[in-house]
Amino acid sequence: MARLRNIKRRMQMKVPVVRKQPTVDHVTGDKIPKSFVFSRGKLPGSLKQLELDFRKLMMPHTALRLKEKKRNNLKDFLDVAGPMGVTHFLLLSKPKSLPHLRVARTPHGPTLTFEIPEYALAADVARAQTRPRCPQGLFTKSPLIVLSGFGSGGQHLKLTTIMFQNIFPAIDIYTVKLSSCQRIVLLNYNSDTKLIDFRHYSIRLQPVGVTRRIRKFVHNHKVPDLRSLQDVSDFVTKAGYGSESEADEESAIVSLSTDLSRVNRAPTKSAIKLQEIGPRLTLKLVKIEEGLCSGGVIFSEYGQENSQTEATEDKKATTEGKNEANEETKDDDGEEDD
Amino acid sequence: MVGDLQIMEAGTEKMAKKGKFSKRSSKSNKKLKPLGGAVKKAKKPSKKMIKLFRKRARAYNSDEDEEETAPDAMQSLHEDSSDDGSEGYNGSDDEKEGDRYGTHRGITRFTEGCRAFRTAFLNIMKKNLQNDPLGPILSANRKLVAEKLAEEGIEQKAKAEAKKDKHLAAKTGHVTPASFLDTKEKLLISVATKGVVKLFNAVNKAQSSQNGLNPSNSKDAKALAKQRKATFLSDIKKSTERNLENAKVHHMNKANDDEPAWAPLRDSYMLTSSKLKDWDKMEVNSFHHCF
Incomplete structure (x- = not known):
């Protein structure tokens, strides 16, 4: 009897304490x-890796180790999303053609569907670099987002910008700490090719007007090698080699009002250096749906479901009158759909 | 005895394995002899037994069990008769000795059979084979085998191709960046840098005004709140003015379209979602960059 009781007690002890993540920013509300x-x-496999990369990119307000099973359907995730305060879904899928990314707002939509004609994983990007950078605490704060080139397009692009702006927490200029801005996500829309370049960079600040040697010295706390120098003053005055001549662009220089780190102090100026982390994607907006992966189609690139484009096609057909021309256009459509 | 047995089995082309077996069995038989029925038997085996031996000799098909039993029985026989007899029956050495004992015809036949098999086997082994891709095939239907092999090859090829296709399909779109910093990447980085610089400058500007004021201090916090309220109100005024202008333009358009005022009578009723009605008029409420 006593043993049973012990077991019971142990069972009770094992109940994990779930610490709820705050759903509201404690500073801005x-x-x-x-x-x-x-x-x-x-x-x-490679797309699975991309999924993991995406999770890392969406840190810290995401489920990094979300377990999916084959039988889980969208509704299951939706059911969990409500109580957890999850506002966005990013769905990766691989139909027979190209891999697709869907960005959806829960619980009612809209859903943006992107094709991914090209992608590179974070590992690929890191492998291409001579010195990949991943300082501690890089993923503890959510990234900034920069959207570029979206202003020129139509309504669907505007919806896209709003979607992506709201996917990361908003920044309050008055309270934000610049030291917490460590990553940036760039979405660059090219109106000619209608492709969106998706990049993920880490932000690094370097004090301007200091030689590389001294910067390294201050940063690393290592005893420098002075064998080749005549005097200690040479270490400070003598210009180094190579990369030092790589002048910091003026556009990338920021004057600081508060201390950022030990190296970047308040009254000095610092240059902003970006280094890619990855993943690297090329996206093509294909479809916008009203609901969560369902509902009416607001926008469609290939114009099958969109009534407006269909109407225009019909007009074309009537005006041209030639059967051959019609067939050609139809063929073109078919190729695009594939 | 044991040595003789081994020699005999050398004749059957299966020395290495079975020599050991027979050794063991013969030893065990020697122990069992006084108890077994072999003692009771007369010098000449009965007709029945001879029949049995012949049958066994005929059934000799390199089957281990039978092979063991047959020599065992013979041993018992020969030990009863004489030592010479035991030597005589190992036909592989000397056939004529075996013939001397007419009663052991079945056994000699058995050894003869062994020889026949041996010669046949050696004949086969002597044959020089042509260099055939199929290798040595004894069966007559060479063609059939060749066809089968060809079919298998085709199947395997198809399988390999399917696998390759699948692998390629899985890799569609996956591009490993060859050169890390090409012109396009540099351009993108410069765009991103611009955005970061803009943000940092704005933050610096906003936070420099509150320099010296600590938001955790209640007094300073109040002052900060006042400042923020003022700026917020000014922002709102700006945005409302813009909205008014928008509304005016919208109104003008509506008047031109001659649409009914009551919503259900309009053509566009229920076509546009109510949730998304104003998404294009929404103001960006936070600091985001669009350029």
């Missing part, structure tokens, strides 16, 4: 957007 990144259907 804004609602913090949270996200789930998961896949629909079976993904090949």
Whole structure:
């Protein structure tokens, strides 16, 4: 009997304490957007890795180790999303053609569907660099987002910008600490090719007007090698080699009002250096749906579901009158759909 | 005895393995002899037994069990008769000795059979094979085998191709960056840098005004709140003015369209979602960059 009781007690002890993440920013009082990144259907290995990269990118307000099962459907995730305060879904899928990324707002939509014609994983990007950078605490704060080139387009692009702006928590200029801005996500829309370049960089600040040697010395706390120098003053005055001539662009220089780190102090100026972390994506907006992966189609790139484009096609057909021309256009459409 | 047995089995082309087996069995038989029925038997084996031996000799098909039993029985026989007899029956050495004992015809036949098999086997082994890709095939239907092999090859090829295709399909879109910093990447970095600089400058500007004021201190916090309120109100005024202008333009458009005032009578009723009605008029409420 006593043993049984012990077991019971132990069982009670084991109940894990779930610490709830705050749903509201404690300084500004804004609602913090949270996200789930998961896949629909079976993904090949490289796309699985991309999914993990995306989760890391969406840190810290995401489920990094979200477990998916084959039988989980969208509704399951939606059911969990409500109580957890999850506001956005990022869904990766791999149909027979190109891999797709869907960005959806829960619980009612809208859903943006992107094709991914090209992608490179974070590991690929790091492998391409001579010195990949990943300082501690890089992923503890959510990234900034920069959207560029979206202003020129139509309504669908505006919706895209709003979607991506709201996927990360808003920044309050008055209270934000610049030292917490460590990453940036760039979305650059090219109106000619209609492709969106998706990049992920880490932000680094370097004091301006200091030689490389001294910068390294202050940063590393290592005893420098003075064998080649005649005097100690040479270490300070003598110009180094190579990369030092790489002048900091004036556009990338910021004058600081508060201390950022030990190296970047308040009255000095600092240059902003970006280094890519990855993943690197090229996106193409294909479709916008009203609901969560369902509902009416607001925008469609290929114009099958969109009534407006259909109407224009019909007009074309009537005006041209030639059967051959019609067939050609139809063929073109078919190729695009594939 | 044991040595003789081994020699005999050398004749059957299966020395290495079975020599050991027979050794063991013969030893065990020697122990069992006084108890077994072999003692009771007469010098000449009965007809029945001879029949049995012949049957066994005929059934000799390199089956281990039978092979063991047959020599065992013979041993018992020969030990009863004489030592010479035991030597005589190992036909592989000397056939004629075996013939001397007419009663052991079945056994000699058995050894003869062994020889026949041996010669046949050696004949086969002597044959020089042509260099055939299929290798040595004894069966007559060479063609059939060749066809089968060809079919298998085709199947395997198809399988390999399918696998390759699948692998390629999985890799569609996956591009490993060859050169890390090409012109396009540099351009993108410069765009991103611009954005960061803009943000940092704005933050510096906003926070320099509150320099010396600590938001955790209640007095300073109040002052800061006042400042923020003022700026917020001014921002709102700006935005409302803009909205008014927008509304005016909208109104003008509506008047031109001659649409009914009651919503359900309009053509666009229920076509546009109510949730998304104003998404294009929404102001960006936080600091984000669009350029």
